[in-house]
Amino acid sequence: EAGVAQSPRYKIIEKRQSVAFWCNPISGHATLYWYQQILGQGPKLLIQFQNNGVVDDSQLPKDRFSAERLKGVDSTLKIQPAKLEDSAVYLCASSSYMNTEAFFGQGTRLTVV
Amino acid sequence: GENVEQHPSTLSVQEGDSAVIKCTYSDSASNYFPWYKQELGKRPQLIIDIRSNVGEKKDQRIAVTLNKTAKHFSLHITETQPEDSAVYFCAASYQNTGFQKLVFGTGTRLLVSP
Numbered sequence: 395e396a397g398v399a400q401s402p403r404y405k406i407i408e409k410r411q412s413v414a415f416w417c418n419p420i421s422g423h424a425t426l427y428w429y430q431q432i433l434g435q436g437p438k439l440l441i442q443f444q445n446n447g448v449v450d451d452s453q454l455p456k457d458r459f460s461a462e463r464l465k466g467v468d469s470t471l472k473i474q475p476a477k478l479e480d481s482a483v484y485l486c487a488s489s490s491y492m493n494t495e496a497f498f499g500q501g502t503r504l505t506v507v
Numbered sequence: 508g509e510n511v512e513q514h515p516s517t518l519s520v521q522e523g524d525s526a527v528i529k530c531t532y533s534d535s536a537s538n539y540f541p542w543y544k545q546e547l548g549k550r551p552q553l554i555i556d557i558r559s560n561v562g563e564k565k566d567q568r569i570a571v572t573l574n575k576t577a578k579h580f581s582l583h584i585t586e587t588q589p590e591d592s593a594v595y596f597c598a599a600s601y602q603n604t605g606f607q608k609l610v611f612g613t614g615t616r617l618l619v620s621p
Contacts, residue, residue: 427609436513436596436611437551450608485550495541496609498550
């Protein structure tokens with residue numbers, strides 16, 4: 395079974411620039427999560443999709459972050475404009491149904507300078 | 508919403524010793540508690556999980572216990588080995604408008620010295 399794919403692996407941008415991350419979940423997984431993991435901290439949920447609908451985006455800074463999951467498969471997370479405090483690893487995860495294992499991608503390490 | 512606290516933040520043990528990591532959660536509706544291991548620069552990977560209808564679960568050298576009354580759960584690693592060195596995250600999953608939401612603890616950095 396192929397895992398969760400994310401790209402790019404690393405990204406360095408200047409503050410106020412924009413950036414986009416891509417995630418391809420495991421085939422057939424209806425639930426897709428985007429987490430932000432700041433160095434030394436646990437993953438913090440940004441947004442959760444069920445198929446192509448958003449079920450939780452309560453911790454997404456909507457003034458600068460946006461995400462979509464077209465056709466209920468791939469997803470993109472965008473930051474515009476980026477701030478220094480956005481430096482983190484952005485993890486995408488997917489799961490097949492409630493109460494089961496969430497599989498994580500390798501993550502995208504974002505550095506904002 | 509759910510809040511998960513995890514202790515200790517760092518744990519150093521000698522090879523062969525046992526290690527215990529503890530977590531507490533706030534939402535009594537939570538019913539699924541996974542533990543993830545994250546090695547340096549790698550993705551978090553599930554190592555064991557427990558559901559609210561079970562008090563204890565064991566898989567070789569690792570075990571997890573759950574006390575629903577006290578709302579805490581713990582990870583136990585016996586006969587630790589250097590390759591157990593990693594950051595361990597607990598999580599709690601609860602219903603939110605019909606969907607599950609995984610909330611993670613802050614992590615425990617485990618260092619096993621030979």
